[in-house]
Amino acid sequence: METHKFGKVLISGGAGFVGSNLVDRLLKDGHQVTVYDNFSTGSIKFLSNAKKYNKLITEEDSSYKLYIIEGDLLDTEKLTKSMQGCDFVFHLAANADVRHGTEHPDKDLKQNTIATYNVLEAMRINNIKKIAFSSTGSIYGEPKIFPTPENAEFPIQTSLYGASKLACEGLIEAYCEGFNFQAWIFRFVSILGEHYSHGHIKDFTQQLVNDPTKLNILGDGTQTKSYLHVKDCINGILCAVKNSNEKINIFNLGTDEVISVNDSIKIICNKLNVSPKLVYSGGTRGWTGDSPFILLDCSKIKRLGWKSTHTIENSIDETLNYLIKNKWLLESE
Amino acid sequence: METHKFGKVLISGGAGFVGSNLVDRLLKDGHQVTVYDNFSTGSIKFLSNAKKYNKLITEEDSSYKLYIIEGDLLDTEKLTKSMQGCDFVFHLAANADVRHGTEHPDKDLKQNTIATYNVLEAMRINNIKKIAFSSTGSIYGEPKIFPTPENAEFPIQTSLYGASKLACEGLIEAYCEGFNFQAWIFRFVSILGEHYSHGHIKDFTQQLVNDPTKLNILGDGTQTKSYLHVKDCINGILCAVKNSNEKINIFNLGTDEVISVNDSIKIICNKLNVSPKLVYSGGTRGWTGDSPFILLDCSKIKRLGWKSTHTIENSIDETLNYLIKNKWLLESE
Numbered sequence: 001m002e003t004h005k006f007g008k009v010l011i012s013g014g015a016g017f018v019g020s021n022l023v024d025r026l027l028k029d030g031h032q033v034t035v036y037d038n039f040s041t042g043s044i045k046f047l048s049n050a051k052k053y054n055k056l057i058t059e060e061d062s063s064y065k066l067y068i069i070e071g072d073l074l075d076t077e078k079l080t081k082s083m084q085g086c087d088f089v090f091h092l093a094a095n096a097d098v099r100h101g102t103e104h105p106d107k108d109l110k111q112n113t114i115a116t117y118n119v120l121e122a123m124r125i126n127n128i129k130k131i132a133f134s135s136t137g138s139i140y141g142e143p144k145i146f147p148t149p150e151n152a153e154f155p156i157q158t159s160l161y162g163a164s165k166l167a168c169e170g171l172i173e174a175y176c177e178g179f180n181f182q183a184w185i186f187r188f189v190s191i192l193g194e195h196y197s198h199g200h201i202k203d204f205t206q207q208l209v210n211d212p213t214k215l216n217i218l219g220d221g222t223q224t225k226s227y228l229h230v231k232d233c234i235n236g237i238l239c240a241v242k243n244s245n246e247k248i249n250i251f252n253l254g255t256d257e258v259i260s261v262n263d264s265i266k267i268i269c270n271k272l273n274v275s276p277k278l279v280y281s282g283g284t285r286g287w288t289g290d291s292p293f294i295l296l297d298c299s300k301i302k303r304l305g306w307k308s309t310h311t312i313e314n315s316i317d318e319t320l321n322y323l324i325k326n327k328w329l330l331e332s333e
Numbered sequence: 334m335e336t337h338k339f340g341k342v343l344i345s346g347g348a349g350f351v352g353s354n355l356v357d358r359l360l361k362d363g364h365q366v367t368v369y370d371n372f373s374t375g376s377i378k379f380l381s382n383a384k385k386y387n388k389l390i391t392e393e394d395s396s397y398k399l400y401i402i403e404g405d406l407l408d409t410e411k412l413t414k415s416m417q418g419c420d421f422v423f424h425l426a427a428n429a430d431v432r433h434g435t436e437h438p439d440k441d442l443k444q445n446t447i448a449t450y451n452v453l454e455a456m457r458i459n460n461i462k463k464i465a466f467s468s469t470g471s472i473y474g475e476p477k478i479f480p481t482p483e484n485a486e487f488p489i490q491t492s493l494y495g496a497s498k499l500a501c502e503g504l505i506e507a508y509c510e511g512f513n514f515q516a517w518i519f520r521f522v523s524i525l526g527e528h529y530s531h532g533h534i535k536d537f538t539q540q541l542v543n544d545p546t547k548l549n550i551l552g553d554g555t556q557t558k559s560y561l562h563v564k565d566c567i568n569g570i571l572c573a574v575k576n577s578n579e580k581i582n583i584f585n586l587g588t589d590e591v592i593s594v595n596d597s598i599k600i601i602c603n604k605l606n607v608s609p610k611l612v613y614s615g616g617t618r619g620w621t622g623d624s625p626f627i628l629l630d631c632s633k634i635k636r637l638g639w640k641s642t643h644t645i646e647n648s649i650d651e652t653l654n655y656l657i658k659n660k661w662l663l664e665s666e
Binding site for chain 1: 502507
């Protein structure tokens with residue numbers, strides 16, 4: 001954190017999966033953090049470690065180390081006010097429900113595209129120029145090259161989620177050019193680890209806890225993807241913000257490993273010690289717009305010295321431990 | 334038009350520059366056309382030829398050949414109702430004011446991104462599955478390859494306008510995947526010809542008509558771009574819709590020729606028989622995010638049999654003739 005003195009940081013989606021892990025890390029590193037979250041998918045429980053900083057008053061400026069603001073990114077007034085005095089925004093809040101995009105097509109538009117526009121405008125009004133943004137490997141659609149590099153060919157979107165993240169990236173880049181912002185954009189694979197609360201590892205675990213004899217699987221189980229541990233993800237984000245200083249810094253963030261849905265099921269079943277009947281549905285893909293294969297070329301961020309420290313099996317194992325310890329997550333939708 | 338029976342067509346921005354030319358052409362080809370336009374930059378004067386079809390009742394269905402609806406794309410109710418019974422949408426309405434994006438950053442978001450989402454939703458509700466869309470060569474940002482092909486590398490946006498068009502393309506593609514739409518996306522260079530009402534040829538002509546002794550130029554005049562005549566543009570659009578039948582059909586549309594701003598000034602000054610003092614301002618570029626060089630690789634659409642039939646000099650000459658004959662355009666903002 002030496003080369004980039006963040007100063008005061010605002011984290012949108014700071015009560016979410018990746019966001020709350022980042023909050024913990026930045027507080028530990030000594031930063032002052034404002035969490036801005038509407039708690040729709042985020043949870044105050046994810047901030048239970050962080051909340052102890054809520055009480056700590058620093059000697060220098062007698063201010064709290066952690067502010068938690070319940071607010072929606074569509075509430076521009078609250079958002080703009082919440083950013084006052086901040087120096088850096090980590091914009092992690094998003095509708096991350098890739099799968100159900102076509103059931104409510106306005107959700108990605110509002111919660112991702114328009115929300116990101118609101119973040120950028122609130123930053124502009126507050127004269128904050130630095131933003132880190134969680135994009136997605138889904139933005140490549142169905143790429144022709146694997147592992148897929150950041151400068152892959154002009155992508156064709158296959159999901160409303162991917163389309164909305166592409167729109168966000170474009171907006172952020174235009175603000176860099178037009179308003180002299182600086183941006184770090186991260187195209188994530190799926191993330192696993194503590195505070196994981198959403199995705200097929202949870203769905204499977206939830207199903208198997210309820211009925212260990214049967215497991216419903218969307219698609220034929222051959223969909224093969226890369227996964228990253230949330231701690232490695234946070235390390236990657238901070239490594240890039242520290243060490244890459246272009247106007248626009250775009251990084252893939254994933255592992256060189258992939259795993260098929262079927263192989264992840266084996267790990268889960270072993271861990272839970274169950275042997276369910278596997279029931280496949282929906283053709284070769286999990287859902288419309290699902291990518292059958294995701295593997296990102298992460299050599300760009302590796303050149304900055306970052307590397308992943310967890311195997312996918314590791315990450316799944318830790319995620320299961322976390323879910324089993326936090327049954328409330330398996331009870332929620 | 335044989336392979337694609339459009340049936341009833343809705344043209345958003347049908348009173349605009351390209352839109353009104355398309356209206357004339359489709360009416361001439363015998364189609365039933367609904368114009369949907371908010372007349373903010375479009376003009377009823379551009380529909381003066383078309384309006385004679387307003388009175389023609391076809392024998393088959395006793396209906397008008399042309400409907401003109403004054404409506405905004407943000408008025409989703411009116412839009413949805415206006416699309417009833419249509420089979421094909423040409424979505425050409427847009428905020429095309431590339432230059433002033435940073436003065437009102439919400440304009441491109443609303444009038445391009447959200448408007449396009451509204452068009453797609455109105456289509457979905459009306460079970461219309463085919464859309465042609467006017468995108469832009471600006472979407473490539475500052476490409477590394479010239480002429481720039483459709484599958485150039487992942488673009489970095491340099492303007493809010495480009496960013497909004499990228500967002501539109503992504504949305505349209507996601508609707509193709511998610512809702513089984515079929516799309517023809519056209520990345521235009523700058524268009525010239527009849528009904529031209531916006532851009533530097535107009536700005537220069539306007540200035541010189543007011544004061545033939547002085548011409549103010551944004552940038553150093555070396556910005557070099559490709560221009561296409563609107564009739565060639567319309568031919569290109571219809572050629573692609575007729576002859577390309579993928580789920581998503583993306584085409585660059587331009588000429589192989591380029592011209593510098595300085596050379597276009599020479600043509601204009603010759604034509605108007607004036608010798609103004611040239612006053613440059615604003616550095617090497619016209620404005621923040623202006624591309625210093627635009628040249629698109631149009632071999633994809635040429636392989637369908639299309640070609641441009643006007644030189645740039647031709648196109649500028651015709652545009653000047655049109656502007657001089659239509660002085661009201663030089664009086665408007």
